[in-house]
Amino acid sequence: xxxxxLAEKLKRWGIRLTPQRLAIAExxxxxxxxxxxxxxxxxxxxxFPYITLATVYSTLSVLQKNGLxxxxxxxxxxxxxxxxxxxxxxxxxxxxxxxxxxxGHEKIAHLKEEIASKSDFEVASQRVDFYGWCPQCAAEGHxxxxxxxISQ
Numbered sequence: 759x760x761x762x763x764l765a766e767k768l769k770r771w772g773i774r775l776t777p778q779r780l781a782i783a784e785x786x787x788x789x790x791x792x793x794x795x796x797x798x799x800x801x802x803x804x805x806f807p808y809i810t811l812a813t814v815y816s817t818l819s820v821l822q823k824n825g826l827x828x829x830x831x832x833x834x835x836x837x838x839x840x841x842x843x844x845x846x847x848x849x850x851x852x853x854x855x856x857x858x859x860x861x862g863h864e865k866i867a868h869l870k871e872e873i874a875s876k877s878d879f880e881v882a883s884q885r886v887d888f889y890g891w892c893p894q895c896a897a898e899g900h901x902x903x904x905x906x907x908i909s910q
Contacts, residue, residue: 773821777806783826786826795811837856845886847886847887848892
């Protein structure tokens with residue numbers, strides 16, 4: 759999403775727009791690696807050196823309340839994901855990388871529908887995570903579970 763498209767969307771939703779908020783939103787929405795608050799702060803600090811962690815947290819809260827991003831809480835830290843559609847996350851237990859997979863959307867949708875239809879449970883949301891090793895860690899033989907901020 760371009761900066762202009764993002765700015766227009768934020769304005770339409772009545773979100774007060776500042777250059778810092780726009781930069782934070784842009785980092786999260788255009789990242790495929792599900793960044794943590796610290797990673798977002800580091801990336802935005804390159805453009806705005808005096809931005810505070812409090813600004814990052816408050817902006818993420820606003821973006822989450824307005825349905826632009828979702829928090830993915832893990833045991834040691836949270837990651838943020840702009841992909842709000844049905845999907846699975848691939849979580850590397852060695853380096854902590856979290857990425858979306860393009861596989862299995864239909865199966866996840868089917869499972870969600872089946873659970874809703876065969877139980878008295880009203881499904882509000884779901885999250886599917888697969889834990890293993892990313893291609894780089896697997897190739898380097900780093901199959902020990904260091905789990906940088908990630909835990910099953």
